[in-house]
Amino acid sequence: MSTGRVPFELVIPYRWSYGGPLTRFFEETKRNRRFVGARCTKCRCTLVPPPVVCGRCFAPLEKDLVPVSDQGRLETWTTVRFSYPGQPAEPPYTLGLIVLDGASNYFPHLVKEVEPENIRADMRVQAVWNPAPQGDLLDILYFRPL
Amino acid sequence: MTERVAIVGWAMSRFDTALRHLHREELVHGVVMDLYERTGLGPDAVDFVCDASDDILDGLSISNTGMIEAAGAFLKEETKIEEDGAFAALHAYQRLRVGTYRTALVVAHGKVSESSAVTYSNTICEPFYQRPLGLESITAHALQAQRFVEAKRATAEDAADWVVRAHANGLRNPHAHAARALTADDVMKSRPVASPLRLHDCPPLSDGAAALLLAVESEATKISKTPIWIDGLGLSHDLHYIGHRDLAEGRSVREAAERAYAMAGIRRASEELDVAEVCGHFSYQDLMLLECLGLCETGGAGAFARSGRFPVNPSGGALCADPIMVAGLVRLIEAARQLAGQAGEHQVPGNLRRALAHASSGLCLQSNVVFVLQKGA
Amino acid sequence: MPPKVACVGIGITEQKSKWELTLPALYRRAAKLALEDAGMKWRDVDSIVIGNSPELFEGVNHPEKWIGEAVGGYGKPLYRVHTGGSVGGSTTIAGYVNVASGMYGVTLALSGNKLNDCAHATLGLSTVYDPILGRYNFAAGAVSFVALQARRYLSKYGYTERLGALVAVKNRVAAGRNPTAHIKVPDNYDVDMALAAPLLSDPLRLSDCCPQSDAACAMIFANESRARDCRGPVAWVKGACAVGEGLYYAERDIAVPIALRKAARTAYERAGITNPLEELHYVEVYDAFSYQEPIWYEGLGLCEWGEGGHLFESGLTQRGGKLPANMSGGVLSSNSIGASAMIRKAEAALQVMGKAGARQVPNVSLALGHGWGGGLQFHTLMIFGRDP
């Protein structure tokens, strides 16, 4: 009488809706190679990408999206050195939380063209735009030091 | 003695086959804002937020990470109950009975159009015995329906008449997006799906979200002119493997109803209740619920429904709109709307004082919750 | 004032990588341990609350439908709580609420998982992020997200990687006294050995990261009269609270857990605590990664923002210190994502009951258990006291 394992690969197809704000955000990155954010009517902070509501204030966002610079500061980063399925790149690669100039929330993305030991907190970084954008996060290839 | 608890507000998003233009957070934010507009309140009036959604349905592990902001739960006490929103309402009721909270917001969402009812329900089956055989919601409920008919408790005609009546009610309810004028013949000749279930015996596919506001007595009377008191509450759970239980018995429905009736002091349900909203999802299961909830005697569901002397599912029920994770909470909302006289076109006339709402979780009514609601003093 | 509720029985299974049991059987094992600890029978339980980590981790949707009958749930009130990594904590709170609501006299709360039934647990983790925004798994994986938190903490307050190693040594050595802990290190495990571990995701080394364990935990809550019938010591719930914050909200600082600070303030209020550093005698924080322990000290209001590292280096939270923390070895020594947040509360309660065996700390009459989940968003707290 043995105990064992039953193998099974769960495969579930999904069709996720982008929804209004994200559709407009990625139209701008694709068509105009620029970031847009939404400004909270209460705390006046600009959030990128535009969310459904300013979570902190639960206050509505201004209807018109505002353009936001593609430069900013790298608040924190990590160089990933171990591999796991579904990674954005082959290790080692560096992930960062970027706060774009004019925005006030984290925008996560890859950081390249700098050795990990040379990265400093809050260093200035600049988006590198994809020459063939598809309207998704890879419209920005990565951020590099300014 | 802790204070009584009342339903003081509700809101339902549009229900439709696919709300493709809305991100799930837009859907939830919309229904929460609608509730605040209807009650004239804002997030600072809410002490506790209880979310109901499902990771596999959303394709998002921890499906409430985005809901903290969308539902206005930022820096609030919050938790997620991974069952139909009616079970989250039960948990919110318990929180209010503790005495440390005055109000609780329950919000549930489900967008089956982003994934599928088959993957959602097949993955509920344990992985060794039922899952490899492809058991899912339709085939499981078909086996239960067949046993119910075999036990001479209902006929295909009873089921067809029930569907016709449900859709007729649904035509008076803007949220019943799938409601259509049907004849018994239409139902009995509709496409066979899994015997004895035909197309119209089954619920539609629906996306949607709903929200409910509960409050303790001293707060409730300030918020609403017609607070709807939760007088009775019962919950129970049955065996999982489909062949391990008598599918036609509905044991956990009966246990949940007994507990709710005992708490509310109800002895003869069909006489002391004025309206009921039940959530069997399929026609035969709705009929089975009439028996198991003690509204009619064994085998009498068909006649009881045809007699029309007791309004059941005036909203059309899940047969006309069935957003997964939300349909049970909608039954609770519809029962409260009836008592508050705010059910619009599908309002049951007369002075309604006590209502029943039922919701289930799992396949073939494996887990059930029953609420007894009371209007007025 | 809410009615008095006590934890009267605790069951923690071994936390290890492979359990030759099904998910229901693993939960049943924890339930039986808790019933034995409480001196109770299955029929004494009036309602059940089940927590389980995200379904995609184990591939079973609504697992409580399968687990329920194995833990006495047949014919009983039962529902499931799920808040990600903090699920054990929110399930504990739901167990307390079931009794405090007056609906039930005795409630069995269980939480756990069998992450190792999933060939690649990180695959399950990578589904935590919004599929569209996290599509290229930029923010995927708990390790990288917490690594971003750790790096932020170090650069903001000037601590070095030595802080992580110090926490790793304290908790990994402490695990030696905990029979259910997953990782056991040699007695001479020290800072240099921790710093020699390979870097996984800067600044996190292997020594700074929790293992992947399977386990289940059960806690039995009882109202005052039923608790008085129990012969052994019990741990009275003095305060319970769970608060959430957003993911990418305005001006978020990933190293400043404002939801934890709000939850702590509320829990202290309910427990009548005004100076936690002085009044608490024991703390279990959810140290899935070493740097998090000092960050959670700050969130708990044991010190000002930025002072967590210095509080740790002061030795105050070591064994023998004024406020010992994580003497169980913490999450750093055993992490069953489904059970860990409940185990933190169970360990706090065991210390209050004087039933923590070799890891018992002398005269603990007020102890706190913490847990976090989601994208560093949900914080759950429960405070236990020796007296009602």
Place this chain on the structure above:
Amino acid sequence: MNEPRIYENVIRIPYSWTTGPVIGAFLTALRDEKKILGARCRECKKVWVPPSDVCAPCNADIEPGDLVPVSDEGVLTGFTRVAHELMWRPADPPYALVLIRLTGADTDLLHLVKTPSSLDRLEMGARVRARWKPERTGLITDIDEFELTSEGNP
């Protein structure tokens, strides 16, 4: 309203579920001995097919020692002819999911009927027998389907 933007993708996760000793023994008996095991509860003596880790009504543990063989023949106690196209289906329609009370068991086993000749004669109480796959790997689908036996119905 222009066409809403949709992101299509698949979540693909491999699992290998631990059977534990009881379900492990059941699946092993299918594979090695073409035998179906039930679990007899030490307290109420009920024979659960298929076996799980507990007899829930008695709250009694079930261990490999409680496993007893039952017949691979029995009678139909429920069936549904599946017509609609399911994304995950055990067979191409037409097939039936059935409940079978095997001789010696006190509960019903869920399984399949696929062969047309059997599908035509589905009725409550019909006698059925397991048709085993020649290559078996320790899965419930080591039984390919149940066939209606020709000895006619009671």
